[in-house]
Amino acid sequence: MIGLAVAPLVSVWTYRRWLYLLLGGALFFPFLLAALVALSMLRFRTIADAPAGLASPIQLTALLIATVLVAATAALRPVAALQAQVARTLLGGRLAGEPAARPTGSGTRLRAMVWLATHFVVGFAVSLATMVLLTETGLLTISPVLSDVETQLTPLPGDNRWLGPPLAFLMLVAFGYVLALVGAGLARLAPPLLGPSAADRLAAAQARAENLTERNRIAAELHDSIGHVLSVVTLQAGTAARVMDSDPEFTRQALSTIAEQTRAATEELDHVLGVLREERPSSTPQRSLSDLATLVDGARAAGVDLTVEQTGELDTVPAVVSRAAYRVVQEALTNALRYGSGQVDVSVCVRTDRIVVHTTNPVARTPRRPTRRTKGGHGLRGIEERVSLLGGTVHAGLEADQWQLEVTIPWKEPG
Amino acid sequence: MITVALVDDEPLVRAGLRALIDAEEGMGVVGETDDGSGVLDVVRRTQPDLVLMDIRMPNMDGIQATRLLLEGLSTPPRIIVVTTFENDDYVYGALRAGASGFLLKRSRPEDILTAIRIVHLGESVLFPAAIRSLAESSPSATTTASRAVASLTDRESATLRLVARGLSNSEIAGEQIVSPETVKTHVSNVLAKLGARDRTQAVIAAYDAGLVRPGGDG
Numbered sequence: 001m002i003g004l005a006v007a008p009l010v011s012v013w014t015y016r017r018w019l020y021l022l023l024g025g026a027l028f029f030p031f032l033l034a035a036l037v038a039l040s041m042l043r044f045r046t047i048a049d050a051p052a053g054l055a056s057p058i059q060l061t062a063l064l065i066a067t068v069l070v071a072a073t074a075a076l077r078p079v080a081a082l083q084a085q086v087a088r089t090l091l092g093g094r095l096a097g098e099p100a101a102r103p104t105g106s107g108t109r110l111r112a113m114v115w116l117a118t119h120f121v122v123g124f125a126v127s128l129a130t131m132v133l134l135t136e137t138g139l140l141t142i143s144p145v146l147s148d149v150e151t152q153l154t155p156l157p158g159d160n161r162w163l164g165p166p167l168a169f170l171m172l173v174a175f176g177y178v179l180a181l182v183g184a185g186l187a188r189l190a191p192p193l194l195g196p197s198a199a200d201r202l203a204a205a206q207a208r209a210e211n212l213t214e215r216n217r218i219a220a221e222l223h224d225s226i227g228h229v230l231s232v233v234t235l236q237a238g239t240a241a242r243v244m245d246s247d248p249e250f251t252r253q254a255l256s257t258i259a260e261q262t263r264a265a266t267e268e269l270d271h272v273l274g275v276l277r278e279e280r281p282s283s284t285p286q287r288s289l290s291d292l293a294t295l296v297d298g299a300r301a302a303g304v305d306l307t308v309e310q311t312g313e314l315d316t317v318p319a320v321v322s323r324a325a326y327r328v329v330q331e332a333l334t335n336a337l338r339y340g341s342g343q344v345d346v347s348v349c350v351r352t353d354r355i356v357v358h359t360t361n362p363v364a365r366t367p368r369r370p371t372r373r374t375k376g377g378h379g380l381r382g383i384e385e386r387v388s389l390l391g392g393t394v395h396a397g398l399e400a401d402q403w404q405l406e407v408t409i410p411w412k413e414p415g
Numbered sequence: 416m417i418t419v420a421l422v423d424d425e426p427l428v429r430a431g432l433r434a435l436i437d438a439e440e441g442m443g444v445v446g447e448t449d450d451g452s453g454v455l456d457v458v459r460r461t462q463p464d465l466v467l468m469d470i471r472m473p474n475m476d477g478i479q480a481t482r483l484l485l486e487g488l489s490t491p492p493r494i495i496v497v498t499t500f501e502n503d504d505y506v507y508g509a510l511r512a513g514a515s516g517f518l519l520k521r522s523r524p525e526d527i528l529t530a531i532r533i534v535h536l537g538e539s540v541l542f543p544a545a546i547r548s549l550a551e552s553s554p555s556a557t558t559t560a561s562r563a564v565a566s567l568t569d570r571e572s573a574t575l576r577l578v579a580r581g582l583s584n585s586e587i588a589g590e591q592i593v594s595p596e597t598v599k600t601h602v603s604n605v606l607a608k609l610g611a612r613d614r615t616q617a618v619i620a621a622y623d624a625g626l627v628r629p630g631g632d633g
Contacts (some may be wrong), residue, residue, distance in 0.1 A: 228425075231499045231520035235431040238524040242540060243438040250434040257427060 008180035009173070013092050017183025020090035022130065024123020031066040032124070039065070054271075067117050074116035083116055084194050093187030098195040099204050107197060115193040119186075126182060133175050136381055140168035216274055222272045229265040233258050288322035289314050289348065292329065299333045305343040306333070312350025321409045324386050325357050328407045331383055332359035335403070354392075354410040361403050383407070417535050420461055422445040422454050422480065423469035423497065430522060432467060432497075435524050451475030455487055460505060465493045465535055468514070470505045478505060478512045485513040485612070491533050495541070507549040509622075515615045516541030540614050543581030550622035563609045564624035571608070572626065575603040576609065579618045579627045 143164030446461035
């Protein structure tokens with residue numbers, strides 16, 4: 001309870017946002033000063049003649065002009081880009097997780113201008129408040145040792161000068177809460193003004209979809225090309241093995257052909273894979289059902305209590321299906337460790353034209369605290385996607401305290 | 416000797432097939448061309464029993480070339496289409512166009528030679544299971560095929576179903592408890608009624624007409 005109350009004061013975001021606001025205020029100052037000077041020059045001979053006071057018409061007009069000038073600078077693309085960047089870093093909040101707004105979006109420029117003006121004006125106010133607060137609390141703190149005359153300067157009631165320090169402390173705390181509030185409000189305001197609009201999101205999604213489609217095309221072309229080379233190589237090798245004695249010339253030629261063709265194909269693979277890669281390549285080889293034993297041993301060593309039942313010929317499972325099945329078992333074991341009671345029953349059943357992987361784990365009454373999700377794991381979502389692509393089905397769900405996962409993947413019987 | 420002509424745009428494929436077939440007793444390559452457009456010419460010149468036809472070629476593809484041969488000649492050779500990928504939509508199209516069977520380029524050499532012999536003899540269908548799964552993924556039921564199939568007698572339909580399962584004449588004779596000659600007669604009648612050049616075409620017609628269902632027993 002106390003933790004909750006004190007949280008805004010000790011959160012790093014409160015102070016980061018304070019910094020953000022001070023920055024805004026500091027940058028606003030030249031604009032304000034320039035406007036003030038210019039106006040005064042127009043109205044009066046020298047600045048000295050200009051009326052002082054915080055809310056005189058000259059100063060309010062100057063404030064307005066300065067705000068407009070500030071907004072105008074945000075119309076420049078580099079400025080808009082920079083302010084978005086700074087806001088993400090110092091404001092945090094939801095903005096940090098969003099994609100960037102399109103610089104050419106229709107409302108983007110206007111929104112950016114409004115933001116910069118808001119940032120600077122609010123920042124200026126906060127900067128002024130900070131200055132005043134620091135002065136006052138400073139005075140209050142040392143008030144016990146001030147003379148009577150100097151005490152007049154402080155906002156102390158009467159001459160209870162010993163109230164000074166505690167009052168200063170309260171003022172600081174109060175200011176801390178106000179800062180946190182203003183900062184949070186600003187962070188809340190940022191996404192609508194600096195973040196992507198619905199149209200921006202749609203454009204980003206469409207661009208991504210087009211990009212992925214093109215990647216798919218490149219991948220398909222690659223498969224075609226490699227498939228062709230592999231067929232040629234298979235034919236050359238098979239024939240050469242057969243006619244080695246009767247036609248040694250062909251055999252010799254075939255061997256160098258095979259070497260050239262496969263070299264060229266691997267180069268092409270190298271090149272295209274470099275282009276297509278989005279994730280960092282894994283340093284471990286791709287795992288399939290033949291690695292199941294290692295996976296199981298590892299899980300048992302980590303404390304999972306599991307039974308494994310395997311039927312059918314693993315050799316007859318196509319490589320891509322075998323890899324997918326491995327991931328299913330891996331996911332089940334990971335989940336058992338993370339969320340379950342640490343006990344799993346796994347069954348892998350290979351039939352003539354499909355494989356069925358079934359895992360059951362009892363759900364823990366009090367699940368262990370989930371560890372932070374490591375990057376690169378796709379989890380159930382990825383498995384569903386892959387299985388669906390392979391023409392299989394996934395059934396996952398809770399049944400009477402047991403988490404059941406059943407994955408079926410078919411394939412064509414070899415002709 | 417079985418004479419073979421090779422039609423493929425990849426010289427390495429032709430070289431491989433040539434070396435394989437020439438080294439085999441009872442077979443030999445008599446002609447080659449690197450595009451479908453040259454097929455009529457090479458067949459007229461060399462009169463092969465059988466043509467190994469690639470599907471993807473630059474100017475004229477294997478399907479068109481197959482049609483060209485079958486329509487342009489009074490006694491065309493048997494055609495086996497040779498393809499890289501089994502999943503190609505083209506494969507079933509080539510079969511429909513009149514090819515007697517198909518081969519994958521990656522087939523084992525002995526399988527290639529066996530395929531040539533089977534198609535040349537015409538006694539059984541090449542890769543019936545593969546044809547079945549190709550039929551599965553293709554739209555079917557043309558009305559001409561349906562009408563033709565409807566004209567078959569019960570015996571003839573039963574024989575056709577067994578042919579579609581890949582049985583040879585002697586195997587069908589065993590199934591139906593009749594002599595192989597009787598089976599041959601039935602098969603000839605079926606081919607004639609369906610207007611099919613060979614057993615493979617009859618099977619395609621059967622799938623097209625829905626007489627045999629790819630998924631079921633047929």
